[in-house]
Structure formats: C-alpha cells, structure tokens
Amino acid sequence: MIKRFILGVFVLTTSTILAQRNSASPYSYFGIGENFEAVTVEQASMGGIGAAIKSNHHLNFTNPAANADLRAATYAIGGSLTFLTIKDNTTSQSGNSTNLRYISLGFPIGQKAGLSVGLQPFSSVGYSLTSEAFDVDENLTEVTQFKGEGGANKIYASFGMYAYKGLSFGVETAFIFGNIENSILNQRAEVALATKQEESFNVRGGQFRLGVQYKTELKNKLQLHTGASFTLATDLSARGNEKMYSLSFSGSGQEIPRDELYNRSLNGDINVPLKSVYGFGIGRENKWYVGINQQFQSALESNSVFIADGQSHKYEDSSKFSIGGYYIPKINSISSYWDRVTYRAGLRFEDTGLMVKTTDNFTAVKDFGINVGLGLPLPRQLSNVNVGFEYGQRGTTSNNLIKENYFNVRLSLSLNDINWFRKTRID
Numbered sequence: 001m002i003k004r005f006i007l008g009v010f011v012l013t014t015s016t017i018l019a020q021r022n023s024a025s026p027y028s029y030f031g032i033g034e035n036f037e038a039v040t041v042e043q044a045s046m047g048g049i050g051a052a053i054k055s056n057h058h059l060n061f062t063n064p065a066a067n068a069d070l071r072a073a074t075y076a077i078g079g080s081l082t083f084l085t086i087k088d089n090t091t092s093q094s095g096n097s098t099n100l101r102y103i104s105l106g107f108p109i110g111q112k113a114g115l116s117v118g119l120q121p122f123s124s125v126g127y128s129l130t131s132e133a134f135d136v137d138e139n140l141t142e143v144t145q146f147k148g149e150g151g152a153n154k155i156y157a158s159f160g161m162y163a164y165k166g167l168s169f170g171v172e173t174a175f176i177f178g179n180i181e182n183s184i185l186n187q188r189a190e191v192a193l194a195t196k197q198e199e200s201f202n203v204r205g206g207q208f209r210l211g212v213q214y215k216t217e218l219k220n221k222l223q224l225h226t227g228a229s230f231t232l233a234t235d236l237s238a239r240g241n242e243k244m245y246s247l248s249f250s251g252s253g254q255e256i257p258r259d260e261l262y263n264r265s266l267n268g269d270i271n272v273p274l275k276s277v278y279g280f281g282i283g284r285e286n287k288w289y290v291g292i293n294q295q296f297q298s299a300l301e302s303n304s305v306f307i308a309d310g311q312s313h314k315y316e317d318s319s320k321f322s323i324g325g326y327y328i329p330k331i332n333s334i335s336s337y338w339d340r341v342t343y344r345a346g347l348r349f350e351d352t353g354l355m356v357k358t359t360d361n362f363t364a365v366k367d368f369g370i371n372v373g374l375g376l377p378l379p380r381q382l383s384n385v386n387v388g389f390e391y392g393q394r395g396t397t398s399n400n401l402i403k404e405n406y407f408n409v410r411l412s413l414s415l416n417d418i419n420w421f422r423k424t425r426i427d
Contacts, residue, residue, distance in 0.1 A: 026086060026127050026402055027365060027394065030313050030354055031300065032180060032203055032238075032270065033125035033151050038062070040102070041078045041412035045373025045388035046324030047346025049293045051279030052227035054215060057382040057416045059106050059116055062277060062293075063229040064170030065211035067160030070114030072382055073107040078412035085405045089397050097126060101410075113161040122176050124151035145185040152178030152203045152236075166216055170229075172209040176236060178202070193246040193258055201240025201266070208232045221284050225291065231275040238268045238302070273298035283325070290325035299353060314362060318353030322346060324371065342375030344388070358399035365401075367394045373410070382416035 028034040038061040043050045050062030059076050060066035078101045085094050104118030125148045133142040153176070160170035179202050187194040213227035243263035248256045274297070281291025300315040324346020333339035348369045355362035373388035388410035397403045 025084065025394070025404060026129055027354065027404070028125045029127050029129075029146065029148055029182070030356070031123075031302075031315070032178075032236075033123040033148075035123055035352075036101075036121040038102070038120050038154070040076060041080075041373065041386045041388045041410045042344065042375065042414075044390065044410055045344040045346065045371050045386070046291075046326060047293075047322040047348045047369070047371055048320070049279060049281070049291045049322050049324050049346065051211075051229055051277045051293050052213060052225040052281050052291055053279075053289065054213060054225060058414060059104055061102070061104075061120070062279075063211040063213060063227050064158040064172040064209055065160045065168045065213040065227065065229070067106060067114035067116055067158055067170055068112060068162045068168035068213075069160075070106050070108045070116070072416040074105070074116075075415045076102065076104045076106070076118075076412060078102050078386075078410065080408050080410045082409075083407045086402055087397065087405075088400070088402055099124075109161075113159070115157070115159050117157045118155075120154050120156070122152040122154040122178065125149055125180050125182070126151075139189070141189045143187050146183075147185075148180070148182040150178060150180040152176050152180075154207070156207075158209075160211070167214050168212070170211040170213075172211070174207040174209075176203065176205050176207055193248055195244065195246055195261075196255075197242070197244045199240060199242040199266070201238050203236050203238055203270070205234055205236035205270075205272075207234050207272075218282075222282060223285060224280070224282055225289075226280045228276065228278045230277075233274045234272050236270040236272060238270055239265075240267075241265045268302060271301040273300065281325070286328060286331045288325065288327045291323070293320070293322040295320040295322075297353070312357050314355045314357075315353050316355055316364070318351055320348060320350040322348040326375075337377070340377050342384075344371070344373040344375065346371045352394075356401060358401060361399065363396065363399045363401055365395050368392055384414050386410075386412040386414065388412075 025034050039048050039050060040059055040061055042058055050060050054066055054069045056069050056071035057074055059074055080101055081098045083096045085092060102118060102120040104116055106114060106116030108114045127148050129146040131144045132140060135141050154174045156172055156174035158172040160168055162168045181200045183198045185194060185196045209229055209231045211229035216224050218224055244261040246258040248258060250256055277293055277295045279291055279293040281289055283289030297318045299317050326342050326344045328342050329339040331340055350367040352365045352367055354365040356365060369390050369392035371390045376385045378384055390408040392406050394404040395402050
C-alpha cells in the first residue's frame, strides 16, 4: 500500500513543483534568480550542514556519498512558507510565498550502496516592485513597475557506494531547465502611452557532483565524520528574446499594445564555477551530533546580458559557513513520545557573491540565518514529520539598498519502508 501511495504522490507533486513561484525576494531580480541551496528540511534545521553527516533513513542532498548508508526506501517531500519584510531607509513592505521545495525517492542497493532521484528548484524569480518619482511640488511625475517570475529546476540522480569500511564515494548527475520572464513598465505624467520592456529566456544545461565521506569509531562510542563534495563547473545556455513596445490601458486597466520599438533574440552562456563543500562532525549514533560545513565557490560568469551587465550588478566569489546538530533524548523510549523526538538547531553565515551597484560603488549582499527544528516520529517504522523554523536577514539598508527580514516555516514528510524490495511470502 505505501509503495502505491509514494509513487502516486511523487507523480502528482512533480507538476506542482514545476509550476510554482518560489520567491518573493527583490534580490531574485538579478541573474537567473535567487539561488536554491539543495538541502532537506532536516539539514536546513541544522544550519544546512550535510557534507559529513550520515543516516540510514534520511536523504542528504549535499553529498551523494551519503546514499551508501541508505537501509530503507525513503520518500521525501518538503515545502516551506516564507514571511518576508522588505525595507529601505524610509519605507517597508511585507509579503509571503508558499512553495514545494523538493520531492525525492531513495532506496538501498544491496548492503553497500544506495540511489536517490528527485526534482528540486535550482533558482527562483518572483518579484514585483514599484518606483515612483515626484517633482519639487511633490506631484507624481513617473511610475515604473518591475516584475519577474519563473526560475530553473533540477532533475537529478545520485548514487553512493562503500569502497572500504567507513569510506564511501558518490556521484550525482542532473539536468537543469527552466524559463524566466522579466518586465519593466514605465508611465509618465501627461504622456498618453506607456512603454514596456519584456525579456524571456530559457535556461538549459547539465551538472555533475562528486562526493566522499569517511566515518571512524573513537572511544566511548563516539564517531568522527568527515566529508567533502564538489559540484563541477558547468555552462548553462540562456536563449530568449527581448522586446520593447508602447501601450495604452483600457477602462478596466487591461494593457493594449501599440507600436513595437524593437524585438530581437538574445543568446548567451552562464558559467557556473566549481563549488566545494567541506565538513566534519562528531557524535554518537542515534543520540547526538555536532558538525560544521564550509562552502566555497568562484564568481559566476556570463556573456549574456540577461544575467550580468556589469553596470547594475556583478558577481564575486561566494562562501558559506554552517554549524549545527541534533539531539535525541532516547530513541527507543516507550514511556515518552518526546524522548523519541529529534531536536535540531544551527546557524549559517553566507556571502552570496552578489554585488549590487548603488551610487558609485558596488555593495555586497550577505545572508544570515538562525535555525531550529523537530523530527516527529510517526507510528510507522523510521518514518517522521520534520518541522523547521528559520529567522534570517539578507542585504542592508546602507548605500540605498534593500534589507530583508524573513521567517521560514519548513515542513517535510519522510516515509520509510524497509520491505520495499522484499516479496511477500505465503506459507
């Protein structure tokens, strides 16, 4: 029964994740949108660590070598609700977005290997901004509206296998695809027609990731975990068109296109550089774990005007530091449900690499998050519901930029079945 349920939900949710709007951040205006860091709700609740951590019934999106530890078929689906407050030096606005973050299926292959497949967002665009200009008498003279939607998704397959006691290797291959649309609408006072610039482009390309993990036993049942993953450099194609035209508005506010000023095709490539993640941790199995991650990536490069024109923004090297862990009071407790709950917490500090032009200088956009979460066991073997909460800040109000305060509520369902590939026998 659970097999049919899992496969049915997997198919139904695939169309949902492709059609959704994943972001409400003004910073998704730049490049191919807000980057989606592929982590499970469990990992996010621990600050995003994952390079070294192992589990036999939880998926790990950071290091494909972790698939070698899977001992139960695992279906994972995760989503989030984001409450966002945006402010500059004078005003503030609030918004929210709800989205599905991943659907994945993992299962063991023998006793020393595992495979997972799934679908995740790769980047997301979702913004709507309005800029108003006034004359010296405070009369409105110009209104400009910026809108964008879309993003890129990733279909992946990840494999991990033990090569030696405690030492596992992994590889992941993925296909990235999506469509992004941006528009700028400008209306000036006492001018009959408005002007609108639209651009739409498709993103396509492949991606490969390699990983390694090692676990060794210390004294007093302690375990030392180390790991690293490397997402290889790749080129994504960006193909689309750009047009500008004049328009008027009907009495109901509907846009009526008039004269087309230009309509041209634009092509380019996005070079996504090598990303490396290193981690280590220490803990006792099914009791507690504390680990850290350090991530590095060189500057994103592009010859496409869609992505970076070097005038409004540019990219530099990015980095992220994460620390977090979990604690389980007593995993096999009979008397107390809350003793079987997994308690998680973590911090992350990120330099996104995005540099936004303000007046005469570029200002770096940084991100910071505090995370806590719970893993709530279900009656079924190993299955659980995971809840995570994050408070974070991105950007700054300095140099006429925008600062975001956000609160994420994350929820995931992890269904496990140790009998996935076993045939039922009738004696």
